[in-house]
Every structure is written in C-alpha cells, then in structure tokens.
Amino acid sequence: MSEANVTSFPQGDSSEAETKDVGGITGERLKAFVERIERLEEEKKALAEDIKEIYGEAKATGFDSKTIRKIVGLRKLDSEKRREEEELLELYKSAIGMG
Amino acid sequence: MSEANVTSFPQGDSSEAETKDVGGITGERLKAFVERIERLEEEKKALAEDIKEIYGEAKATGFDSKTIRKIVGLRKLDSEKRREEEELLELYKSAIGMG
Amino acid sequence: MSEANVTSFPQGDSSEAETKDVGGITGERLKAFVERIERLEEEKKALAEDIKEIYGEAKATGFDSKTIRKIVGLRKLDSEKRREEEELLELYKSAIGMG
Amino acid sequence: MSEANVTSFPQGDSSEAETKDVGGITGERLKAFVERIERLEEEKKALAEDIKEIYGEAKATGFDSKTIRKIVGLRKLDSEKRREEEELLELYKSAIGMG
DNA sequence: ACCGTGGTTAGCTTTC
DNA sequence: GAAAGCTAACCACGGT
8 A cells, every 4th residue: 555565575676576586585584573573472482371370289289379460460560660750860860961 | 249358468377367477478478479470571571572573583584464464374273273173072982972 | 641531521512621521411422332332242141041042952953062072173273274365366466566 | 962852853753764854854854943043042132233333323422432341340230140149049938938 | 633443462161 | 279261351563
C-alpha cells in the first residue's frame, strides 16, 4: 500500500528491478536470518521450560507457585519503578546542567 | 472454588502453626527460588532482544521484517502441525488397541 | 511514566474539568457499554457450553473426545496455515510490485 | 495408557473387532460431530470479535477500555459471589428441612 | 508525533 | 497434580 515497501527483497548488483532473487544469494541470506531467529527462539522456549521446572520444584518443596509468581511480578514492578525514578532524576539533573 | 492453599509457606519442625518462617530457613529458600527464576527471565529477555536485533539486521540488509516474521510463523505452524499429526496417529493407534 | 489516562470518563459540554459525570449522561453510556458486553459474553458462554455438550454426545455415542479435540485442533491449524500462506503470498506480490 | 479408552471408535454390528469403520457410518458421524463443533466455535469467535468491537466503540467515545474491562470483571465476580451465597443459603434451608 | 493494530506473553480455567 | 486451551494485558511496529 505504501510506496516505501515496494521491495521486500534486497537486490544485488542486478540491473533489472522487480527480481526476487539473483543467483540464489538473497534466498540464502533470507534462510540464514530465519534460521538464526529460530535458533534463538528455541533457546527462549527452553528457558521458559526451565522456569516452569523451577516453579515445579518450589511447589514440590511446599511453596505455592502462584504466590511466587506474585512475588516475582511485584519485584519486577519495583525494579521498573526504581529505574524510571532514576531516569527522571537523571533528566532533572541534566536539565539543571548537572548531567 | 474452595481455597486449598491455606499455607503458602511450608513449615519446618515448628510446633506453632500460622508461622511464616522458622529461623529464616524458609525465607532463604523462597528467596533462592525467586532469584533463580529472575535470573532465567533475564536471560529470556536478553534472547528476545537478540531476536529483535536480527530483525533489525535483516531490515538493514534490505529485507522486510514483516515478511520474515510471516515465514517464521508459517514454519512454526508447520512443525506444530506435524507434531499434532503424529500425536493423532498415536492416539488412533492406541484407540484400536495398537498402543 | 506519565499518566495519560487522567480522564476515564469522557466529558460532555461541561465547562468544569475533573468531573466524573454530567447529568448522568456519561454514566448511562458507560452502563450501556457494559451491558452490551455482558450480554455478548453470556452468549459466548452459552456457546461454550453447547460445544461441551457436543463432546458429551460424541462420547456417549462411543467416540473418544480427546481424539475429536485433536482433530478439531488439527483442522484449525490447517486453516490457519492456509490463511498464513495466502497472506504471505499477498505480501510477496506486493513486494514485487504486484500489489 | 488407560484400559478404558481402548476403543475410540464405536462399532456397529460388525462381528470383527478392531475395525475403525463399517460402511462409512462411523466416519460420517465423526465428521458430523466435528463440523457441529467447528460451527459453534466460529460463532464463539464471532462473538469475541463483536465484544472487541464494543470496546473499540467505547474507546472511540472517550472511555478507557481497560477501566471498562475492570468493571465487567468486577461485576462478574459480584454475580458469582452472589450465586455462591444463594447456593449456600439453599443448602442451609434444605439442611433444616426447608428445601 | 500519535493512534491504532497485531503480535507476544503471562496468567487463569478447565480438563485428564 | 500436570497439561492444555483460552483469555487478557503488554509491547512494539507501521500508518496517518
């Protein structure tokens, strides 16, 4: 729809426009990107499973996992809040020439 | 509907009920769980950022990130579909006594 | 950081700011929205129950509901996949100027 | 795994066991169940979209949708609570012979 | 520069 | 108690 995204596929030195692929190079690069992404997403998924396991452990030792989730969530909020406050402070400082 | 989770905090040998912590042991263990979780979540977040970076790279080399996302998503659907088909097959097999 | 949503309640022509309601109009409209939503959610819930009933029927006639669930899920994946493929195709087409 | 679900496919009068389908009848019935389910799930999805639209409308007229969600949720809790209380009352009444 | 939108992720509910 | 499906909040991106 927009005029900017006409070419989703980067071209090599080819003089002719409107070509999807030149000598397979572009396809290779695309594949490489896709695979790198998929690799990392697998790792991410593995970590998510690890986290789940820890909740399982905690439950096994008698904790209530829901409570732990709450705690983790609260601590995250805390750190975000703290970070924001620090940023605001920095902003003030730079505003009065103390940056 | 009933609340089974009366005790979120496991007790040690203490004879008195309704105590949250005995000698700091439980608190320590809880803290350990929380910190392990937070550590893994940080790693997960880092991976998410890495993935984002790759999309950025791809865009920088001329690809359209939206397209790449679609491809990644499609491939994910493929693998899910394959997995489900296998599971369904197993289910059928067990259903006719071939489990 | 800043709270943009200061006014959750839209104002009418009233000249005074920070008022929750003017002449009951806003409250009425809010109530209308809430009730429309609740009505539809009831219908949705009824449908969910109908679906559950069908699984019950199927089980009663001797089918294994787990298997049926798998089939339904698989078919859903199929249609999602098809849809995504079509979208990807459209994306490609627009990418090479055929949009 | 369980012994109960050996036969997911109900048999007709066929004398031979371990058969998935006799004369296409079972397949037909399965298909019918699946399609009824899918039909209802489509309707359910349509309702979900309608609800989403209403939130959109509400936002368009100046309400904050998050707030509305909260209200709807609270009212749901209220009615559940009320229902539970009524059930409890009924229980009491029947317990003292007023059922 | 803002809004709206779609995608992602976490939390809850229900099922087995 | 574990697993999955559904729902709701969150976030980042593209369009206007």
